[in-house]
Amino acid sequence: MKKSIVWGVLAVALLCTTMISCNVPMNKDGYVKGFVKFVEDVEANGSNYTLKDWEKADDLYENYTDDYYVRFYDELTREDQKTLGRCVAKYTKVRMASELKGLSDDIEDGANFMEGYLDEIGDDMSATKEDMMRDLDDD
Secondary structure (H helix, E strand, O other): OHHHHHHHHHHHHHHHHHHHHOOOOOOHHHHHHHHHHHHHHHHHHHHHOOHHHHHHHHHHHHHHHHHHHHHHHHHOOHHHHHHHHHHHHHHHHHHHHHHHHHHHHHHHHHHHHHHHHHHHHHHHHHHHHHHHHHHHHHO
């Protein structure tokens, strides 16, 4: 009997620890505060995120905007809704800036590649043109 009580207490403690460590909000205020903190962290560090970091952030963002929102929707005040709207807008701005930076980097990489490619082809084309002109002159 005592063993089952001890195991029950340990299971509850483990469950609580897991939920706290996963930042699962236990109430509406925890949800709103957690979302605000999450977005502040993304704003502060998002410019240094790797693709893997963004995947994790996007998953957590989806939890905040879908799962947790539905769970606490009935409890949210008008002010809470405004706060959540600001969080969504801030996250979206940081995420879009990251995407644009990635696109800009890709375009720059592509331009550098093409420049090298055209430099090499240009040299070959010049030589080919000169050979063709010489062949025409010989005829």
